[in-house]
Amino acid sequence: MADNYYRAILNNQIIVSAVDSKDIVNKAIQLHSLSPISADALGRVLTVAALMGQTLKDKEDYLTTVVNGGGILGSITACSDAVGNVKGCIDVTNAPNVYDANGNLDVKGSVGKTGKVTVIKNIGLKQPYVGTSPMVSGAIADDFANYYATSEQQPCALTVGITINKEGKCTAAGGVLVQVLPNCDAQLLDNVETTLYAMDEMSYQFQFNSAKDIVHKFFGGYDNFVESKSCSVRYHCDCSEQRFERAIVGLGQKEAQSIVDEVGFIEVTCHFCNKKYKFDKNSVDKLFVKK
Numbered sequence: 446m447a448d449n450y451y452r453a454i455l456n457n458q459i460i461v462s463a464v465d466s467k468d469i470v471n472k473a474i475q476l477h478s479l480s481p482i483s484a485d486a487l488g489r490v491l492t493v494a495a496l497m498g499q500t501l502k503d504k505e506d507y508l509t510t511v512v513n514g515g516g517i518l519g520s521i522t523a524c525s526d527a528v529g530n531v532k533g534c535i536d537v538t539n540a541p542n543v544y545d546a547n548g549n550l551d552v553k554g555s556v557g558k559t560g561k562v563t564v565i566k567n568i569g570l571k572q573p574y575v576g577t578s579p580m581v582s583g584a585i586a587d588d589f590a591n592y593y594a595t596s597e598q599q600p601c602a603l604t605v606g607i608t609i610n611k612e613g614k615c616t617a618a619g620g621v622l623v624q625v626l627p628n629c630d631a632q633l634l635d636n637v638e639t640t641l642y643a644m645d646e647m648s649y650q651f652q653f654n655s656a657k658d659i660v661h662k663f664f665g666g667y668d669n670f671v672e673s674k675s676c677s678v679r680y681h682c683d684c685s686e687q688r689f690e691r692a693i694v695g696l697g698q699k700e701a702q703s704i705v706d707e708v709g710f711i712e713v714t715c716h717f718c719n720k721k722y723k724f725d726k727n728s729v730d731k732l733f734v735k736k
């Protein structure tokens with residue numbers, strides 16, 4: 446698969462990264478049978494998570510982000526790791542399509558802006574790092590830009606765009622994240638932000654250009670442009686029988702056995718890929734045998 450993530454550093458002061466997330470969004474649509482508005486909203490959060498995952502330092506690091514704007518879509522969750530795996534889920538998979546005054550899907554209104562953004566980073570510390578910030582718009586990109594500015598005290602600029610066609614497929618999707626290194630020149634930042642916000646609708650860019658092309662096209666002319674990373678990111682769920690066994694053990698023996706007594710087995714479905722795992726009485730009993 447061609448690389449769909451690309452990152453460059455401008456003059457040792459600004460990091461620009463871009464991801465083409467079309468395949469990730471289409472995989473989410475397929476796994477969760479998403480209506481267009483649910484796909485657009487989850488797609489935006491997956492795109493941001495894909496960009497954020499690449500900012501993690503160690504290959505074992507991973508993060509989870511939860512957007513709860515109080516709107517009809519409910520909670521939207523996306524997880525990513527440092528090696529390009531992204532997955533996500535949304536409470537309401539088949540929300541009715543609502544349109545704004547311009548005839549576009551009203552993702553903003555359907556996500557809502559009364560709740561918060563939470564980011565949980567597992568970066569090898571004793572406890573995960575948890576940061577939150579209030580929702581400011583519901584459009585997702587603005588909410589995460591505000592998260593970076595307020596919770597991580599890292600000013601950034603972020604834009605995300607998703608296009609879903611009449612058949613409910615994603616035809617273009619992507620995002621661009623601009624991060625500022627310490628001692629960044631204010632004028633440079635100003636110029637980069639002007640470039641970013643002058644770009645046409647983000648999904649339109651990704652319809653015709655790769656992530657690398659976009660970064661080169663818009664930022665290639667800046668002084669001291671250095672490629673810093675090019676890789677592939679994908680939708681991938683790493684669930685396993687062992688992981689759900691641990692979850693059953695977490696229920697406690699009494700609770701687990703009462704479910705088995707009542708239903709005959711325990712069945713769990715992974716929220717991220719909808720794979721089902723079934724544990725019969727025998728296998729549940731084995732989990733509680735003292736070793």
Ligand SMILES: [Zn+2]
Pocket residue numbers: 682683684715716717718719720
């Ligand atoms: Zn799974």
